[in-house]
Every structure is written in structure tokens, then in C-alpha cells.
Amino acid sequence: MHDFQFFGGGWMMFFWWFLIIALIVIIVKALFYSKPNREKYTPLEILERRYAKGEIDKEEYEKRKEDLL
Template sequence: MHDFHFFGGGWMMFIWWFLIIVLVIVVVRALLNTNQKESNNDTPLEILKRRYANGEIDKEEFEKRKKDLLK
């Protein structure tokens, strides 16, 4: 009744879909791992500067924390 001629037919269709899903997972994990490595190399002062630049903290909080870090 149903002819499975997609990517080779029958079980091959499931194998191809499995491989495609595995490939997507590997690529996503690689991208996430790259982002984590880059952010782990930041010093506390660089993180503080980035938070201030993004508007997460105000100038008063920035100066207070900067003073604590430089002690």
C-alpha cells in the first residue's frame, strides 16, 4: 500500500532521520560549548564592566563592586 522511497525506502528512512537528528544535536552542543568556553575566560572585572555596559547595574553599584574587587 505505502511505498517508502524516501532516502532509500523502508528502514533506511528511519536511519537517515536518526542521523540527521544526531547531527543537529552535535552541532547545537558544539555551539553551546564554544560560548561557555569564551565566557569562562573573563575576569571578574570584565564581567562587572559588561554588566554595567548592559545596564544590569547602575554606576554606584559598579563603583562599589569595582572597589571591592581591586582590594
């Protein structure tokens, strides 16, 4: 008979199934777990976020805001 001859038969069948499942997992991770692009934020928005998080104090925030504007 010609069982699994298209996929190479025997152990090759397991290899192809592993490859197909791995590709599906990679595609799903790329679609659903991608990080947002940080370049879409303006420098002022980044500065405001840093101030809101408490990374910089008010004096430094005001100074850098003046520099940006």
C-alpha cells in the same frame, strides 16, 4: 533478492536514515550554535559589562570595584 538487508529492509531503512540525519543535525548545532563559556570572564570584566549595560549605577560599580581590587 537481498534489497536493503544490511539496514534491516523496509521500514528499518527509514529508521536508519532518520537516525543518521538526526545525528548530523545534532553535531552541526553543537559546533555552530554553542554558547560562549561565561567562566572565562574575570569578575571585573563581568562588573564592567553590567555597568556598560546599565544594570548597575556608577555608585554601585565603584563600590563593587573597590571590593574586587
